Amino acid sequence: MSRNPERNDRKSGKKPAFGDRSAPRSGGPGAGAKGKPEGGPDRGGWNPNPKPKAFSDSAPRASRAKADADNFVWGRHPVVAALANPARKGMGRLLATEDRAAELERDKLAHGHRIEIIEVQALDRMLPPGAVHQGLAFKVQPLEGVALEDIAGEGGVIVMLDQLTDPQNVGAIFRSALAFGAKGVVVQDRHSPALAGALAKASAGATERLPCARVTNLSRALEKLADLGWRAVGLDGSAELTLDQALDNRPTVLVMGSEGDGIRRLVAEHCDVLAKIPMPGGFESLNVSNAAAVALYEASRKQTA
Numbered sequence: 001m002s003r004n005p006e007r008n009d010r011k012s013g014k015k016p017a018f019g020d021r022s023a024p025r026s027g028g029p030g031a032g033a034k035g036k037p038e039g040g041p042d043r044g045g046w047n048p049n050p051k052p053k054a055f056s057d058s059a060p061r062a063s064r065a066k067a068d069a070d071n072f073v074w075g076r077h078p079v080v081a082a083l084a085n086p087a088r089k090g091m092g093r094l095l096a097t098e099d100r101a102a103e104l105e106r107d108k109l110a111h112g113h114r115i116e117i118i119e120v121q122a123l124d125r126m127l128p129p130g131a132v133h134q135g136l137a138f139k140v141q142p143l144e145g146v147a148l149e150d151i152a153g154e155g156g157v158i159v160m161l162d163q164l165t166d167p168q169n170v171g172a173i174f175r176s177a178l179a180f181g182a183k184g185v186v187v188q189d190r191h192s193p194a195l196a197g198a199l200a201k202a203s204a205g206a207t208e209r210l211p212c213a214r215v216t217n218l219s220r221a222l223e224k225l226a227d228l229g230w231r232a233v234g235l236d237g238s239a240e241l242t243l244d245q246a247l248d249n250r251p252t253v254l255v256m257g258s259e260g261d262g263i264r265r266l267v268a269e270h271c272d273v274l275a276k277i278p279m280p281g282g283f284e285s286l287n288v289s290n291a292a293a294v295a296l297y298e299a300s301r302k303q304t305a
Contacts, residue, residue, distance in 0.1 A: 083104075
């Protein structure tokens with residue numbers, strides 16, 4: 001006798017049931033007047049007459065409209081810094097919860113901007129999901145960049161970002177650049193996020209205080225900076241020289257590439273030297289914003305030596 005149940009079914013002329021073999025089939029014994037099994041819905045197969053869903057049974061739709069993050073600055077430090085920026089005077093829509101509005105008025109932080117009091121839930125709906133706004137948001141157009149010559153007039157350190165697109169990383173680099181006294185940041189206009197939204201939040205207000213030059217071509221920008229007496233040091237994990245060996249007290253452009261691809265070939269060719277951060281721990285994978293902080297510390301130390 002065969003042990004194959006399918007073969008036994010074929011011999012006996014019976015077809016194997018789909019789904020639960022023990023459940024009664026629609027229209028068979030145990031079915032109600034409309035051909036449905038008594039005692040509940042048939043969960044073993046397709047129901048040709050499903051019960052219409054009530055409105056309350058439907059999955060809730062996302063009620064939050066997609067916010068244009070490029071037009072918002074949120075969080076206490078970024079908003080207060082934006083309000084204090086003379087370039088923002090007389091522009092924007094300042095939104096604050098009642099307690100934050102009282103704080104702005106008490107400490108004279110509004111700088112002439114009219115405050116619109118708003119509920120927390122309404123502010124949540126206006127901003128991207130997960131935005132930590134702390135009861136403050138400022139709706140403005142992104143700041144326009146300055147000319148490259150405006151940040152190259154004096155010595156010091158400039159940070160150039162080659163195709164860094166993550167707002168959190170770029171914002172953190174702005175914050176470190178301001179902390180270590182950099183003169184400004186240079187980005188490529190087509191491949192960099194707006195200085196608002198999550199980027200402004202990560203910068204803790206540094207985007208309002210540190211000049212940013214948006215250029216069309218980074219290689220040409222390096223050529224122009226070289227003509228003005230600046231020396232370009234590109235960060236490359238495979239370089240032979242360390243940062244300590246490559247840096248000196250001359251005006252320095254620190255060139256940072258993206259985490260995946262690093263500095264592009266043509267940009268690297270316009271650097272005077274490539275250098276690496278020595279990592280004796282053997283784990284050669286610093287986050288780009290952390291690497292920028294280390295490089296800025298080393299560069300600022302050389303500038304004052």
